[in-house]
Amino acid sequence: MGEFDAIRPYADSEVPTVLARLLADDEFLDILTQYRFPRLAGALGWLLKPLIAYRLRLEFSQVASVAALQEKVEGYVDQSIERATDGVTYTGVEQLKSGSAYLFLANHRDIVMDPAFVNYAVYHAGLPTPRIAIGDNLLQKPFVSDLMRLNKSFIVHRSLSGRREKLAAYQLLSAYINHSIRNDCESIWIAQAEGRAKDGNDRTDSAILKMFHMSRKNEPFAEVIAALKLTPVSISYEYDPCDQAKARELFIRASSGCYSKSPGEDDQSIALGITGYKGRVHVHFSAPVSSCLEDSKQLAAEMDRQILSGYRLFPVHYLAYAMWPERDPALDVPSAAQLFPAEELARAEAEWNKRLARCPVEQQPYLVLQYANPVRNQYRVKAGLPL
Known part of the structure; x- marks a missing residue:
């Protein structure tokens, strides 16, 4: 077993097996059927599911790599974006150089669409898409984990409770991010803080910046950050499909002191975030941070300045x-x-x-x-x- 096997995305050699597993997953096929045929899924789901599975097996039978899979899926992603937005624009992507890997640190408003829009901008600029950090709290179902890891996602263990386990998980995460950029020449996308900024107040958590340095503590902090090409990214939605749900959560939290998610709430947020109306969307890539900031709190303040300045x-x-x-x-x-x-x-x-x-x-x-x-x-x- 490799050092990063527990958290890494799937490799090309694993794609056919994982695709076969997905297309035999009853729950996954249920969701596809409801999405494609919302009015017929209830009464005719028993007939539609095997037809959808058969068609997808034919369509993806020759897919044997992650790049080929993303090429196939890109058309569906573009259609989804066109249906749910009034257009996506992006700036600063011309600063990104082919053959270089970057550590994209972005503000966080939507569980799935934030990295999807970054992928969209990078892909249409003719550059490789980044690997995506995703919390294990969102991977409760096996088919969701398979889907995300097929799409270059790697796992951030957030549900650990013990201090020693958390430390080990962050050490592994730090090593993987550094390995991905320095050894694999694969870019990384990660949110600036754990969880979405539900009040619209985007802030960088300095603990995440410290984590990047954890696996290279014998090297100066500023040198490690410079080597990772830390790049601030601003993602701006004209309208947030989940704004009503966020307002409700903020109100309950303010009036009662706490908020408990109901079962399936994250799944509902993901679905609404993908399909809900967003108006216009803009993604801005700032230049990689070049300031020699030796302190993670100073660096967090600089990331905030860049991300907030680039917000449309x-x-x-x-x-x-x-x-x-x-x-x-x-x-x-x-x-x-x-x-x-x-x-x-x-x-x-x-x-x-x-x-x-x-x-x-x-x-x-x-x-x-x-x-x-x-x-x-x-x-x-x-x-x-x-x-």
């Missing part, structure tokens, strides 16, 4: 900020009407009002918060003020 603000963000009671009087934030054409603003106002109307009154402040925080953060960065 849409009209809805300014509309939310204008009605936010906690907006910052020290900031000179223009109104949406000053920045956007009347027609674009009218569409945004109509969509925003629909979202507010769907949200219970007591939860609305937490909906506003999600869209207002990015405005506050970006203008504080622009003004050189602390976050």
Whole structure:
């Protein structure tokens, strides 16, 4: 057994076996049937499932590598993105050089779509897609684990409780990330903090930056970070499909002091994040960090500055900020009407009002918060003020 076998993505040699296992998985075929034929799945699922499995076996029979699989799946991904967005744009990708591997550190709003949009940008720029860090809390079902590891995902063990076990897991993770970039020349995508920023307040956890250095502690921190080509990535959604669920969770947490997920809640978030309307999406790649910052907290502050600066603000963000009671009087934030054409603003106002109307009154402040925080953060960065 190899050093990283417990967490690494599947290798090319494993693809045919894993695909065969997936296409024999009843639960996986159920989900595909419901997604493809939502009205017929209940009554005719018994007939549709074997037909779908047969068609997929034919379609993927010649797939024998991860790259070939991603090539096949790319068309489906593009269709899904086209159905659920008003277009994806990206900037800064021209700074990425073919033949180099990067450590992409991104803000985190959606479980699956954040890395999917980074993959989309990188793939369409003609570059290899990165390996993706995913928490083991999202891999409760075997078919989900198979799907993700086929798509270049590697496992981050978050469900460990013992201090010694956690330390060993982070050591292994650090070694794998360094090995992937330095030895395999394969880029990595990882979120800037554990869990989504449900309040729209993107912040880098310095513990993650420390983790990158754990397996190379005998080398200076700044040199390790430079060798990994740590690259800040900003992912901006015009509308978050999960904003209502996030507002509800924030309200319950604020009013009761805690929040317990119901069974299957992560699965529902994943499905809604993939299929729900997002408006426009923008991905910005900053240049790899070149500052020789010896301290993980200083580096976290620099990552925040880069990620928040690269975040694209849409009209809805300014509309939310204008009605936010906690907006910052020290900031000179223009109104949406000053920045956007009347027609674009009218569409945004109509969509925003629909979202507010769907949200219970007591939860609305937490909906506003999600869209207002990015405005506050970006203008504080622009003004050189602390976050």
